[in-house]
Amino acid sequence: MPKIRYNNIDNVSTDKTLKEFKQWREQRRSKVKDYSYTVPKHPPELDYLHANRDETTITWIGHSTFFIQYYGLNIVTDPVWAEKMGFQRRLGPPGIPIQDIPPLDVILISHSHYDHLHLASLRKLVTAKTLLIVPDGLKRKMVRKGFHRCHEMKWWEHIVLGGVKITFVPAQHWTRRTLFDTNTSHWGGYVLEQHHGLTPSSEESAAASEQNEPSSDSRTQNSQQSEGPPVLYFVGDTGYFQGFKTIGERFDIGVTLMPIGAYEPEWFMTSQHVTPEEALQGFVESGSQLMVPMHYGTFxxxxxxxKEALDRLEVERERLGIHKERIRVLGHGETLRIRHEDHRKS
Incomplete structure (x- = not known):
């Protein structure tokens, strides 16, 4: 049976030739980079995080890994506690040691690249009650690896867990774990919002495909609510694309977790990783109120x-006239507590 190969919107290609890869490697050898700056490490608020089930919190572990508390759920995104990625050692320790993470309800996987899906980390995090949510095409592999409580979604599908609606949304990227599985599973981001309908009896009965088209009622429904957590958008891994605007039209986004690193050389990375300037462009186009940078400073x-990523982000923020308070740069282990009324749009 032929393998399904997934594509980006408008079939934007991220393919690179061996010649281009060698050219990047040759250029890399001639560069001298200053890695003296490291992301600050904050002592994690473990007692608070273990006890909290009410406040919305976002704690940066590193790279694209966050511990999120959202409307009663404990969530981890793209779990990677690995000390090495290939031959590269981690630039700083994880914000929270893996053994100190509170019990998890949900783990969200944006795609199957090794820096976003570390199986050894998963095995230490998953318990009998933890649901693993993955892109379309990845469940079969995860079940083979022993993760049987796994749910996969296509773009624009959603699932309801308790009072939280989780929607899988597009990104512009690609994926591969072996020489033979390039783009055999999809990639994307996740939008979390309070669910105001009837709570279903199980997460499986709550999944909805919506014919692979976005629903137009999410933004309206959420904007009519005066209470509850802000809509949270975990972007995943992406190049700049028009999907930022589309997602912003569908959801009343309060907080965006946005990648800003791994963009140089831009001629090589442009279709798969945003620059800091493109990250801010996507943030503005999505209509989000607060941006938390990620995908830098770990590997x-x-x-x-x-330092280059943060400096370029700050220069572009000033150029665009975005208030400094709207870009919240976290340290590893730092927890952002979000008051629900702070990120509502007028």
């Missing part, structure tokens, strides 16, 4: 440094 995946 040397490209030629940019953590």
């Amino acid at each position: 040397k995946l490209a030629d940019d440094t953590p």
Whole structure:
């Protein structure tokens, strides 16, 4: 049976030739980079996080890994506690040691690249009650690896867990774990919002495909609510694409977790990773109120440094006239507590 190969919107290609890859490697050898700056490490608020089930919190573990508390659910995104990624050692320890993470209800996987899906980390995090949510095409592999409580989604599908609606949304990227499985599973981001309908009896009965088209009522329904957590958008891994605007039209986004690193050299990375300037463009186009940068400062995946990414982000923020308070740069282990009324749109 032929393998399904997934594509980006408008079939945007991220393919690179061996010649282009060698050209990048040759250029890389001639660059001198300053890695003296490291992301600050904050002592995690473990007592608070273990006790909390009411407040919305976002704690940065590193790279694209966050511990999120949202409307009673404990969630981890793209779990990677690995000390190495290939031959590159981690630039700093995880924000929370893996053994100290509170019991998890949900783990969200944006795609199957090794820096977003670390099986050894998963095995330490998953319990009998943990639901693993993955992109379309990945469940079969996860079940083979022993993760049987697994739910996969296509773009624009959603699932309801308790009072939380989780929607899988597009991104512009690609994926591969072996020489033979390129793009055999999809990639994307996740939108979390309070669910105001009837709570179903199980998560399986709550999944809805919506014929692979976005629903137009999510934004309206959420904007009419005066209470509850802000809509949270975990972007995943992406190049700049028009999907930022589309997602912003569908959801009343309060907080966006946005990648800003692994963009250099831009001629090589442009279709798969946003630059800091493109990250801010996507943030503005999505209509979000607050941006938390991610996907920098943990592994040397490209030629940019953590300081370069943050400096370019700050220069572009000033150029665009975005209030400083709307870009919240976290340290590893730092927890952002979100008051529900702070991120509502007028």
